[in-house]
Amino acid sequence: MxxxxxxxxxxxxxxxxxxxxxxxxxxxxxxxxxxxxxxxxxxxxxxxxxxxxxxxxxxxxxxxxxxxxxxxxxxxxxxxxxxxxxxxxxxxxxxxxxxxxxxxxxxxxxxxxxxxxxxxxxxxxxxxxxxxxxxxxxxxxxxxxxxxxxxxxxxxxxxxxxxxxxxxxxxxxxxxxxxxxxxxxxxxxxxxxxxxxxxxxxxxxxxxxxxxxxxxxxxxxxxxxxxxxxxxxxxxxxxxxxxxxxxxxxxxxxxxxxxxxxxxxxxxxxxxxxxxxxxxxxxxxxxPSPGTKARIVDDHGGVAPPGTVGEIQVSHHAGDPAPAGRSWIGTGDLGYLDERGRVHLVGRAKEIVFLPGGRAVLTEIEERLSGRPYIKDCAVAAIDGAGGWDGLGACVVLGDGGGEPEAFAAVAGIGPPISRVRVVSAIPRTPVGKPIRAELWRLLTAPEAVEVPARG
The missing domain is CATH 3.40.50.12780 (ANL, N-terminal domain)
Known part of the structure; x- marks a missing residue:
């Protein structure tokens, strides 16, 4: 066939x-x-x-x-x-x-x-x-x-x-x-x-x-x-x-x-x-897989050189080689090409936050937070911060023996600082398990969210 x-x-x-x-x-x-x-x-x-x-x-x-x-x-x-x-x-x-x-x-x-x-x-x-x-x-x-x-x-x-x-x-x-x-x-x-x-x-x-x-x-x-x-x-x-x-x-x-x-x-x-x-x-x-091409595009739409972070764009056509007139699709992901032609992922463009101490990736923060005691599930989202910078908030599902004090203790010290926490029964996720950032933002900006005490 x-x-x-x-x-x-x-x-x-x-x-x-x-x-x-x-x-x-x-x-x-x-x-x-x-x-x-x-x-x-x-x-x-x-x-x-x-x-x-x-x-x-x-x-x-x-x-x-x-x-x-x-x-x-x-x-x-x-x-x-x-x-x-x-x-x-x-x-x-x-x-x-x-x-x-x-x-x-x-x-x-x-x-x-x-x-x-x-x-x-x-x-x-x-x-x-x-x-x-x-x-x-x-x-x-x-x-x-x-x-x-x-x-x-x-x-x-x-x-x-x-x-x-x-x-x-x-x-x-x-x-x-x-x-x-x-x-x-x-x-x-x-x-x-x-x-x-x-x-x-x-x-x-x-x-x-x-x-x-x-x-x-x-x-x-x-x-x-x-x-x-x-x-x-x-x-x-x-x-x-x-x-x-x-x-x-x-x-x-x-x-x-x-x-x-x-x-x-x-x-x-x-x-x-x-x-x-x-x-x-x-x-x-x-x-890229056969028939697929990838490139990194900078903020001005130009093709970025190796080592420069930009949006990952991909074009695919069934079969290889691809025909002329290839169309490129933006992934919304940030990454860079290395000298070997491999694509490195930095993070989602909408999941990158800009903090006073530099850029941070929400999924990396979630990875660290998920390993803390009393945390059964968690997700992090950007909220308004001071001085035009992003702030961080976390929704957490507590494990056995956990309460609000344990939630504060869990988020403290992981870095970068998380300023608001809300304990929830379940993290809003897509069918494949990705956090729904828009819903997290609504949860964390509601009155039920609690300010995390500043670390001494």
């Missing part, structure tokens, strides 16, 4: 090719062939109800298992409808054009088959609409096409992957997990909670773990049985930067595994950096 196949061709390959009927499980229970046959049957019902190639169809995510969502998503891909992945009805207002609903179409009377449009999607047809994580509180829709996801499907199956902390509605979930594993015939077992990971590893013989940094921290805090941790040979950390501290902890917990940091963004699609984590190397994203 061509590596530029549409997702519909990939489905057909897995359903109808005898050597390709491998496993691509969604919830650790059902093999790919029954799942895909369910999707094809549902697609035919949509077709008979009048859904055409190019029509937008809402795929609801909230409260549904991976398998159920996957059937709806793949039904759209089979007939060329565009799956709009939503976890909030309000997101539909951000989509350009009307969006149909599955339940309404499936209950309609059946019209004649002559008015349903082209039977199968083409590579340039839209595949789906995925919303960015909304770290700033303003989600943005990103449209992907069938050609954005080239595959080299293997003829046989056998590998098993367990993943945790990755929602279906993210690009990592629907593209990096569902479609990628479907293409290679891997069994994809979804752990709803880190506590389920050891059982899935043992039950299916999983040797690969795909996890977000937030879920990895929870997994390591809970601990893994030696049998499960020694079985894992590959750990892929996605949907956020991998700090040196977390990488070292993962290396200790998975002694037989290689730890990979995989960087990307919803708006960038398949444009990613991959690096093998090494001790003492915390900020290297690595070199």
């Amino acid at each position: 061509s590596e530029t196949a549409t997702v519909a061709q990939l489905i057909a390959h897995r359903v109808f090719t005898p050597a390709g009927g491998g496993l691509a499980d969604i919830d650790g229970a059902t093999a790919v062939r029954p799942l895909l046959l369910d999707a094809v049957r549902r697609a035919e019902r949509l077709r008979r109800a009048g859904v055409r190639t190019g029509d937008r169809m809402a795929v609801t995510l909230a409260g549904r298992p991976w398998r159920s969502i996957a059937v709806d998503y793949l039904a759209c891909a089979w007939i060329g409808a565009v799956a709009v992945l939503i976890n909030d009805e309000r997101l539909l207002r951000l989509v350009d054009g009307p969006v149909g609903r599955f339940d309404e179409h499936l209950t309609r009377s059946r019209p004649s088959r002559g008015a349903t449009g082209r039977a199968r999607p083409a590579p340039d047809d839209p595949l789906d609409i995925v919303f960015s994580s909304g770290t700033t509180g303003v989600p943005k829709p990103a449209v992907f096409h069938h050609r954005d996801w080239p595959f080299r499907p293997s003829g046989t199956a056998g590998s098993a992957v367990v993943h945790c902390g990755i929602p279906f509605g993210t690009s990592t979930g629907v593209h990096g997990i569902l479609l990628r594993h479907l293409a290679v015939g891997a069994l994809s077992a979804a752990a709803k909670d880190p506590a389920q990971v050891p059982d899935l590893v043992e039950r299916f013989g999983c040797r690969e773990l795909v996890v977000t940094p937030y879920a990895l921290r929870k997994l390591l805090a809970a601990g893994l049985p030696p049998a499960a941790s020694s079985r894992i040979t590959t750990v892929k950390v996605v949907a956020g930067p991998l700090s040196e501290q977390l990488a070292s902890a993962a290396m200790d917990a998975f002694p037989a595994a290689r730890i990979f940091s995989i960087y990307g963004a919803t708006e960038l699609g398949a444009a990613i950096f991959t690096r093998l984590a090494k001790r003492g190397e915390s900020d290297v994203l690595g070199v």
Whole structure:
């Protein structure tokens, strides 16, 4: 099968090719062939109800298992409808054009088959609409096409992957997990909670773990049985930067595994950096993947020389070499190129704060704070400071035996100074575990937040 196949061709390959009927499980229970046959049957019902190639169809995510969502998503891909992945009805207002609903179409009377449009999607047809994580509180829709996801499907199956902390509605979930594993015939077992990971590893013989940094921290805090941790040979950390501290902890917990940091963004699609984590190397994203180019742009829009910090911009085209007229997408991340052509991550542009003592990165402060006694979870945000500088505030979830005095003691001495603290029951986070900075700012500027006593 061509590596530029549409997702519909990939489905057909897995359903109808005898050597390709491998496993691509969604919830650790059902093999790919029954799942895909369910999707094809549902697609035919949509077709008979009048859904055409190019029509937008809402795929609801909230409260549904991976398998159920996957059937709806793949039904759209089979007939060329565009799956709009939503976890909030309000997101539909951000989509350009009307969006149909599955339940309404499936209950309609059946019209004649002559008015349903082209039977199968083409590579340039839209595949789906995925919303960015909304770290700033303003989600943005990103449209992907069938050609954005080239595959080299293997003829046989056998590998098993367990993943945790990755929602279906993210690009990592629907593209990096569902479609990628479907293409290679891997069994994809979804752990709803880190506590389920050891059982899935043992039950299916999983040797690969795909996890977000937030879920990895929870997994390591809970601990893994030696049998499960020694079985894992590959750990892929996605949907956020991998700090040196977390990488070292993962290396200790998975002694037989290689730890990979995989960087990307919803708006960038398949444009990613991959690096093998090494001790003492915390900020290297690595070199761009095939077909991807990266550059650093200064404040004036010019290309910055090696060693100069600026915004990381990425351009990706399926296949390599890329065609002329390459378009560049700003990531919102700050970084620099070294002399070897590797990209180093400094931090998010909106997560960099400017303090009297210099620039600081919020994620680095959170990393230090999370290791303090009595802190179960935490997140830091910029608030107004004195003299035009940024100030720092922290929302904390206290562990056993902690109270407000312990919260003050925890934030004291980590540096730089945190001036406001609010004890909360849960940190507001995106589906992949990133703190929602806009919501943190609202919590920390409310009267319930407490001024931290100045250190003597």
